[in-house]
Amino acid sequence: MATLSPLEVENLVAGYEQRVLLRNLFFAVPEPAFVAIVGHNGCGKTTLFRALTGRLPYEGTVRITGRDLRTVRRPAETGLLAYLPQRSSVGFPITVRELVVMGRFRHHRFLSTYKSDDYALAEEALERVGAAHLIDQDFTLLSGGEQQLVWLAQLALQDASLYLLDEPTQQLDVYYRRRVFDLLQTWVQEQRKTVLCITHDLENLSSLPGYLLNLSQPQPQLETLSPTTVQAARSFLESEESLPRH
Numbered sequence: 044m045a046t047l048s049p050l051e052v053e054n055l056v057a058g059y060e061q062r063v064l065l066r067n068l069f070f071a072v073p074e075p076a077f078v079a080i081v082g083h084n085g086c087g088k089t090t091l092f093r094a095l096t097g098r099l100p101y102e103g104t105v106r107i108t109g110r111d112l113r114t115v116r117r118p119a120e121t122g123l124l125a126y127l128p129q130r131s132s133v134g135f136p137i138t139v140r141e142l143v144v145m146g147r148f149r150h151h152r153f154l155s156t157y158k159s160d161d162y163a164l165a166e167e168a169l170e171r172v173g174a175a176h177l178i179d180q181d182f183t184l185l186s187g188g189e190q191q192l193v194w195l196a197q198l199a200l201q202d203a204s205l206y207l208l209d210e211p212t213q214q215l216d217v218y219y220r221r222r223v224f225d226l227l228q229t230w231v232q233e234q235r236k237t238v239l240c241i242t243h244d245l246e247n248l249s250s251l252p253g254y255l256l257n258l259s260q261p262q263p264q265l266e267t268l269s270p271t272t273v274q275a276a277r278s279f280l281e282s283e284e285s286l287p288r289h
């Protein structure tokens with residue numbers, strides 16, 4: 044029996060008012076995989092995630108494991124996908140433990156309390172991102188990089204089939220950047236997740252298995268990640284000719 048593609052995008056068109064940013068985008072992720080999404084600032088990477096999370100109207104078809112995205116009213120709430128935006132903030136004091144355990148929200152009815160099993164999973168998720176030592180701290184007092192690791196731990200608990208991460212290594216030092224990319228690989232290889240990761244961190248990509256989607260290309264297509272394809276993407280993005288003309 045043929046396996047369903049984790050994500051198929053057909054003829055996707057999306058943008059804002061007079062400005063179309065994504066034009067007739069076609070790609071299909073053939074199996075659970077890591078997909079790095081690269082491209083110039085403003086080329087439409089976050090816009091693609093806004094369309095996939097149902098927060099921006101689009102033309103065309105998106106299927107997640109065969110299910111038409113238009114038929115799912117709240118894709119994140121139903122566990123079809125989980126999304127880590129570029130910036131998230133919390134406006135009230137909360138311990139890291141309590142914030143991470145909220146990743147279990149789909150397993151609980153509104154206002155029901157989390158159980159010891161949930162907290163054990165939260166602790167494990169924090170260990171896996173290298174942030175177990177932060178568990179009792181007030182999240183709002185952490186550094187930007189520490190907060191980012193905590194969000195990743197919370198995301199891991201959401202247990203979706205498709206993860207969308209918008210620049211997850213942006214504020215991290217070299218050690219944690221590497222560690223986060225390795226963690227995302229374990230989600231793919233051990234848990235059969237599909238991870239779409241927007242990044243400008245090209246130097247970490249060449250040694251990873253997966254795919255590359257360069258949204259600055261006139262007709263973006265999935266390419267296999269390798270030192271050669273990453274170098275070609277870098278040369279393209281560094282060239283004056285690749286810059287968008289407005």
Ligand SMILES: Nc1ncnc2c1ncn2[C@@H]1O[C@H](COP(=O)(O)OP(=O)(O)OP(=O)(O)O)[C@@H](O)[C@H]1O
Binds near residue numbers: 082088090
């Ligand atoms: N709500 C909006 N209304 C109009 N234009 C918008 C809106 N949101 C974003 N844009 C514009 O759309 C363009 C693409 O934005 P988007 O956030 O998708 O870029 P990006 O590729 O993720 O960039 P970066 O690498 O800088 O994060 C930008 O020029 C942005 O100013």
